Amino acid sequence: MSDQAFVTIKNAAKSYGTLEVLKDINLTVQRGQIVAIIGPSGSGKSTLLRAINELDPLTSGEVWLEDVQINKKLPHRQYEAHVNQVRQDIGMVFQHFNLFPHLTVRGNITLAPRMLKGLSEADANKLAEEQLAKVGLSEKIDEYPSRLSGGQKQRVAIARALAMKPKVMLFDEATSALDPELVEEVNLVMKQLAEEHMTMIIVTHEMDFAASVCDRVLFMDQGVVVEEGPPSVIFQNPENERTRNFLRKHLSR
Amino acid sequence: MGLDFSVVPGFFGVLLMGAGWTVAITVCAGLLSFFGGIVFAVVALYGHWSLRWPFRGFAFLFMGTPLLLQLFLIYFGLIQIGIDLPAFVAGVIGLGLHFAVYNSELIQASILAVDKGQYEGARTLGLSRGQTLRKVVIPQAVRAVVPPMGNNMIALLKDSALVSVIGVMELTLAAQQAISRTYRPFEFYLAAAFCYYIVNLALEAGLRRLERRIAASR
Numbered sequence: 212m213s214d215q216a217f218v219t220i221k222n223a224a225k226s227y228g229t230l231e232v233l234k235d236i237n238l239t240v241q242r243g244q245i246v247a248i249i250g251p252s253g254s255g256k257s258t259l260l261r262a263i264n265e266l267d268p269l270t271s272g273e274v275w276l277e278d279v280q281i282n283k284k285l286p287h288r289q290y291e292a293h294v295n296q297v298r299q300d301i302g303m304v305f306q307h308f309n310l311f312p313h314l315t316v317r318g319n320i321t322l323a324p325r326m327l328k329g330l331s332e333a334d335a336n337k338l339a340e341e342q343l344a345k346v347g348l349s350e351k352i353d354e355y356p357s358r359l360s361g362g363q364k365q366r367v368a369i370a371r372a373l374a375m376k377p378k379v380m381l382f383d384e385a386t387s388a389l390d391p392e393l394v395e396e397v398n399l400v401m402k403q404l405a406e407e408h409m410t411m412i413i414v415t416h417e418m419d420f421a422a423s424v425c426d427r428v429l430f431m432d433q434g435v436v437v438e439e440g441p442p443s444v445i446f447q448n449p450e451n452e453r454t455r456n457f458l459r460k461h462l463s464r
Numbered sequence: 465m466g467l468d469f470s471v472v473p474g475f476f477g478v479l480l481m482g483a484g485w486t487v488a489i490t491v492c493a494g495l496l497s498f499f500g501g502i503v504f505a506v507v508a509l510y511g512h513w514s515l516r517w518p519f520r521g522f523a524f525l526f527m528g529t530p531l532l533l534q535l536f537l538i539y540f541g542l543i544q545i546g547i548d549l550p551a552f553v554a555g556v557i558g559l560g561l562h563f564a565v566y567n568s569e570l571i572q573a574s575i576l577a578v579d580k581g582q583y584e585g586a587r588t589l590g591l592s593r594g595q596t597l598r599k600v601v602i603p604q605a606v607r608a609v610v611p612p613m614g615n616n617m618i619a620l621l622k623d624s625a626l627v628s629v630i631g632v633m634e635l636t637l638a639a640q641q642a643i644s645r646t647y648r649p650f651e652f653y654l655a656a657a658f659c660y661y662i663v664n665l666a667l668e669a670g671l672r673r674l675e676r677r678i679a680a681s682r
């Protein structure tokens with residue numbers, strides 16, 4: 212089970228005009244694996260992550276989730292239906308949470324399951340309660356996002372993504388916008404997901420977190436994966452000069 | 465002759481009835497302008513060109529010509545092509561569409577101001593464009609636009625006096641009727657003004673409550 216390719220990225224390339232943001236990237240993530248993507252600002256980490264769920268479609272290359280090609284070329288209507296379908300299996304957590312401010316926590320969590328999976332109100336409520344319990348925010352179910360701290364907002368955003376029962380979770384600097392004292396509560400939730408063997412791809416600037424949670428670390432720079440390997444190797448014994456330089460700056464902080 | 469307000473209570477029922485019609489037409493036209501404004505905004509921003517262009521012309525017509533003329537056109541003009549609307553309905557349509565065009569301008573701007581992260585959050589969950597618009601973007605755009613749209617509603621209430629010209633027995637026409645019977649324009653116009661003022665106060669209070677209620681959800 213564990214050496215089965217789950218998320219596959221083949222020859223991924225992406226340009227904005229003449230700017231090549233991703234250059235021939237290949238990546239295979241196995242079921243239950245947790246992969247960290249690190250690298251300097253502008254290296255293409257977000258772009259790669261957002262290519263996985265077609266938020267930023269690739270210029271060329273393929274993205275697969277199990278045996279489904281996510282970035283299939285299809286006529287417009289079919290393409291829309293296809294991405295709407297595959298995105299249900301791919302949870303994503305953003306730096307700025309992107310909670311819906313006009314809905315309560317409950318509304319945020321139940322919106323998609325109700326609309327897309329046809330859950331009854333009672334089932335959707337049960338689902339919201341379960342997911343909130345998981346992130347430790349049961350008592351906030353009827354609050355509006357504006358009344359929550361950053362850490363709480365991010366935990367709700369995670370609960371909202373989990374409520375769709377995704378096969379893989381993508382995190383794009385989930386803790387970067389948080390006050391330092393709120394980072395840990397979000398990290399704890401992510402660690403808990405790791406223990407449950409959720410497949411995760413995590414873009415992060417927190418090297419300690421990546422080292423303690425992830426199975427593999429990818430170091431990206433200027434649109435390429437410079438080096439990858441288990442955290443023990445990447446963090447303690449990196450081969451590449453660019454990796455070493457980057458880590459010198461980031462580990463010393 | 466001096467002022468004599470003692471004639472007013474005798475027409476209290478007439479004025480009250482007129483105020484009732486004013487409220488009715490304001491509520492109906494207000495609802496039409498609200499929902500119409502949303503539909504127009506969506507058409508203007510996302511509609512197929514075959515819808516967008518006629519809408520442009522239509523919006524230009526409603527913003528660039530007097531409301532009074534529009535009411536005449538809808539009530540008297542349409543009869544010629546076989547559409548004979550009751551005065552109240554013609555009034556609601558005229559006022560409602562006129563203000564729908566103004567509301568649509570506000571809502572368009574506020575749809576465009578919704579954070580890109582909101583679309584991404586929704587689309588990432590698997591919601592379609594349409595679902596995202598309906599459940600995430602428009603509700604937020606409408607909330608953001610409640611204060612300026614409230615001003616439009618107050619303008620609508622005041623402009624509802626214009627439908628008196630097509631014979632809707634609302635407050636202004638009711639006052640005129642009382643005047644034609646008593647020859648006391650000052651007293652009755654003042655009484656009517658007072659009634660408008662009261663209705664306006666109620667409307668403003670309602671709008672403030674609405675603003676407070678949505679404050680938490682923004």
Ligand SMILES: Nc1ncnc2c1ncn2[C@@H]1O[C@H](COP(=O)(O)OP(=O)(O)OP(=O)(O)O)[C@@H](O)[C@H]1O
Pocket residue numbers: 227230232250251252253254255256257258259
């Ligand atoms: N919509 C866009 N149009 C043009 N260039 C873009 C666009 N989005 C991203 N880029 C460019 O692509 C490059 C990679 O951006 P990306 O956001 O993937 O970097 P990142 O590694 O996530 O950086 P950070 O750590 O700052 O989040 C950058 O040079 C960025 O300026």
Ligand SMILES: [Mg+2]
Pocket residue numbers: 256257258383
């Ligand atoms: Mg980024």
